[in-house]
Amino acid sequence: MNESQRRQIWQLRHEGLGYGTIAKTLNLSRDAVKKYCGRNPELKGLGNLVKENLDEGGGSYCKTCHQVLVHKATGRPKKFCSDRCRKVWWETHSDNHDKTKTAYHELTCQTCGRSFLAYANPTRKFCGHPCYIQARFYKGVNHDQATKNGD
Secondary structure (H helix, E strand, C coil): CCHHHHHHHHHHHHCCCCHHHHHHHHCCCHHHHHHHHHHCHHHCCCHHHHHHHHHHCCCCECCCCCCECCCCCCCCCCCCCCHHHHHHHHHHCHHHHCHHHHCEEEEECCCCCCEEEEECCCCCCCCCHHHHHHHHHCCCCCCCCCCCCCC
16 A cells, blocks of 8 residues: 555545445455554545544644644644645535635614624624624714704
């Protein structure tokens, strides 16, 4: 089994395929694929469970090249071994993470009643700072009318 076949096994297991299907695809024996997956605990088990585990990125292998990662004691665990792998992964999975489709929320301002878009904040109440000031300090009273000599 060469390095290319090993990477293809990782990719096919990531897609949720079983040992037999991978073996037929790569022209290997089922036992060879099963033995290789047995040496890598993230690849062991049912195909769909392996797919879920690898998608979470909570393993000790790079999501792109499947190299062993060394985690620090503090901070978030690594998902990629290098910036190059991170960029390659994001380029190949950009359609899954299009923020223009998911991050904007259409909301209604509590002060003026206008509709506005909020980026990644579904709990916003006001369309802008002037509406916030109006609601916060003037309690809904409209002081836009000009008066003569303070009357």
